[in-house]
Amino acid sequence: MSTLSDFNEAISYCEFDYLPEGIEEKYKHFELKNKSALISHHFLHEIFGKYQLPEATQQYLLNGIEAIEQDSILYPFTSFLVEDMCSARNRCDIDFYTNMTPGCMKSYGELYSFLLLLACVTPSMEMLAARGIPKSYYEDIPHQPLKLQLDKIVQHNDASVHDFAWVMNFYTCSIFLLDRFLFIPYQFDDHFTMYRHVQTQEVVALRHAGEQFRSDGQKEGINGVYDRNQSFTSIWNESEKSITANRINPMGFVEKEPITLDKSHWKPALIKGDILLALHIPSGPGYTPDRLKTSMKLAIELYRRYFPELSIQGFWSASWLYDSRLSLVLDNETSNIVKVQRQFYNYPTDEGDKMIRYEIFGDGDADPVRDQLELTTSLQKAAAEYMKKGARFNSLSMIVLKEDLVKMGHMPYITTEDVQKFYSTVDTHL
Numbered sequence: 001m002s003t004l005s006d007f008n009e010a011i012s013y014c015e016f017d018y019l020p021e022g023i024e025e026k027y028k029h030f031e032l033k034n035k036s037a038l039i040s041h042h043f044l045h046e047i048f049g050k051y052q053l054p055e056a057t058q059q060y061l062l063n064g065i066e067a068i069e070q071d072s073i074l075y076p077f078t079s080f081l082v083e084d085m086c087s088a089r090n091r092c093d094i095d096f097y098t099n100m101t102p103g104c105m106k107s108y109g110e111l112y113s114f115l116l117l118l119a120c121v122t123p124s125m126e127m128l129a130a131r132g133i134p135k136s137y138y139e140d141i142p143h144q145p146l147k148l149q150l151d152k153i154v155q156h157n158d159a160s161v162h163d164f165a166w167v168m169n170f171y172t173c174s175i176f177l178l179d180r181f182l183f184i185p186y187q188f189d190d191h192f193t194m195y196r197h198v199q200t201q202e203v204v205a206l207r208h209a210g211e212q213f214r215s216d217g218q219k220e221g222i223n224g225v226y227d228r229n230q231s232f233t234s235i236w237n238e239s240e241k242s243i244t245a246n247r248i249n250p251m252g253f254v255e256k257e258p259i260t261l262d263k264s265h266w267k268p269a270l271i272k273g274d275i276l277l278a279l280h281i282p283s284g285p286g287y288t289p290d291r292l293k294t295s296m297k298l299a300i301e302l303y304r305r306y307f308p309e310l311s312i313q314g315f316w317s318a319s320w321l322y323d324s325r326l327s328l329v330l331d332n333e334t335s336n337i338v339k340v341q342r343q344f345y346n347y348p349t350d351e352g353d354k355m356i357r358y359e360i361f362g363d364g365d366a367d368p369v370r371d372q373l374e375l376t377t378s379l380q381k382a383a384a385e386y387m388k389k390g391a392r393f394n395s396l397s398m399i400v401l402k403e404d405l406v407k408m409g410h411m412p413y414i415t416t417e418d419v420q421k422f423y424s425t426v427d428t429h430l
Contacts, residue, residue: 004032010077015103030080064111082119089174092187098164113161117171124173131306138173178298180291186278194270206245209236214429217253223352223392227429250413251422252324252346252396279317293408314401320356322396329382344398345413351395
């Protein structure tokens, strides 16, 4: 029977190369359950059969599990990590989990990160079942990264986990594929506040004070580009009756001229600390406003019914697909990229164009100005021409508040005036 060691004693013995900050306090409240197996034999037998793993691979994994279970200090501490990881995402926990290897594990240590994730599957599913969530919502979730991981072990003898933080969402069954899009809880922490007009229901986002922006409304220095002569600093002047600040144009930039809101007419709609659903976009067809609306409605209903403790205020996402500059090189009438952009309240971020270079040109460092790239698609050609003029793309983030979900497909935030302001503002720093 294992016993729980003192935290400092445990980490001194285990010699992890990485542990998330802040877990010591949680460890104090952890109650060790004397279960006999790190990973249930039933689940292991199930995946061995499902993926037809060779005998040698099965034994390799079993040996790694045994090495953890036979260690009277490492095994209880691993059980603690599993319990914390299984609920971390729904707590919107700021602890950042990534690959970790215990130095005390002299053999099979390279398997530890994968086995830690694999150990999360069964208890995570049990937690969802206890909420009454139908199995069809989550039974396939862990298998998306699991198949790729097992293939890598079998074919390349490589047990390393790629992008631990991302695949943890799947092994802990914390992310849901609802129709076309993936959703997971997210705590809003950006530097602005959204307000809604009490009568018209119009929504305005005001940037907080003290940030530098170029004249095009993007963050100063993004992509290494500065606007020495025309940059401005966001302001926030608040009195008992009003707020004067820089509006975020929902086309994804901060306007230079501040506006004033009468606090008796405008009430907060999104503040720091509010819970949203982060939306992620799997590859494939169906990237349309209609499918987006359908998925979002399913997500709101799922979390309302099965996670009532989470007060979901709407949706958040970040992507190269939201860059309003793409509307300068795509057909606005036919492009689903543009049509979907126009359903969001977009806003600038610190992310540059590395993601868009990767997605469009296949390499995050690709430079159509410097390099001789093979351009085959119309988007590649149009983006390259735009960049040859000295312009740069950048990723944006977006918000959709749940009250505005019914307006999806009809541009709930962006007006004709907003689009015109974008055209007159974009690239003015060049």
